[in-house]
Amino acid sequence: MPTRASRSDVLRLRLVSHGLSAPAGEAGGPDGPLAVVERMLAVQAQDLPAASWALGVRSPGTVAADVLSALDAGSIVRSYPMRGTLHLVPATDVRWMLDLTAARVLASMATRQRQLGLDDTIIAAAAEAATGLLSGGRRLSRTPFLAGLRSAGINPDGQRGYHLIAALALAGLVVWGPNQDGQPALALLDEWAPAQRRLDRSEGLAEFLVRYLDGHGPATLRDFAAWTQLTVADARVALAEAGDRLEELEVDGETLLLPAATERGTLGSRPAQRTPVLALPGFDEYLLGYRDRSYVVDDADFPRVVPGLNGIFLPLIVADGRVIGTWRKETTRTRAAGPTVAVEAAPFGTLTARRTTGFARAIRDYSAFTGLPTTITPPTAPSARAGTIS
Structure with missing residues (x-):
């Protein structure tokens, strides 16, 4: 029988699956x-x-x-x-x-x-x-x-x-x-890439579903079909072939799937988001990986993530598993200073001081990743000052 769960349970488990949080006391996240x-x-x-x-x-x-x-x-x-x-x-x-x-x-x-x-x-x-x-x-x-x-x-x-x-x-x-x-x-x-795995069709379908859920679950079978654009019939074959490799959650009368006995988070655990606020890129799997995106963003806010609904997904600000805004960057190149990045946040509402600090920390991580000095204007009160992150 499916285990009953809440929408907040789904968000916690998805953050863990994506490597964006970890169970208490564990470092979590893939290495490299x-x-x-x-x-x-x-x-x-x-x-x-x-x-x-x-x-x-x-x-x-x-x-x-x-x-x-x-x-x-x-x-x-x-x-x-x-x-x-x-x-x-x-x-x-x-x-x-x-x-x-x-x-x-x-x-x-x-x-x-x-x-x-x-x-x-x-x-x-x-x-x-x-x-x-x-x-x-x-x-x-x-x-x-x-x-x-x-x-x-x-x-x-x-x-x-x-x-x-x-x-x-x-x-x-x-x-x-x-x-x-x-x-x-x-x-x-x-x-x-000569060292290719080859799988027969039913084996491949099961592998597809389990691997999708390993990095995106919990999710529905419809989410999987939309992500892969396989037929619903193929998705059902995948589910049948995966068998006891999967577990079921029931959320608001809907069945969601996740890998069985996952060690990366359970309903009883309270994995913490790695930072209070995440600065995810545009086209991130945390949003694009699902047909039903209402778990992570309100329908009313979705057009702000995809302005004009033109298929261009903006970078995301995420807190507690939910999209709370977007951010943009602009790279400027000069002979003297070299490339620098300017970041501007567009939250859906006023950010708390904690979330403002969290966003600055997230952009600091991004700056360390790119190796480029990054200027950020915190999206809070008018007195907030721009700062440079090296």
């Missing part, structure tokens, strides 16, 4: 970028700096260079395993995830590909060209790669280049891996 991605399974990453901070905030002490090192080492890659969107994933898990999701993602892209004049013949020619450009361990960033396609007689102009790269990645041919001259570079998946 790869450990974060292995727990989360996939972290949305069309904005690489934001995705890098998503790993850093979940692994205290991690700096931006550590994320780049993991990408350069090949332990983490970027691909399109879900929803036609780039995600950071463990290199060893890319292939089996694509086996489950690629066909549906490609089907969802078919209309746009036809509008762009991309057919199977052109995509096959792009695959042949990509193999020639990248085989033997060669790596190319976007611009030279698209130039190579053009030299092979394939027009990559406009959105055609993006869709060609996505199609090749979904086919398991290429992956965004290391950096080349400061830019993400494409490599052949089989050369860059």
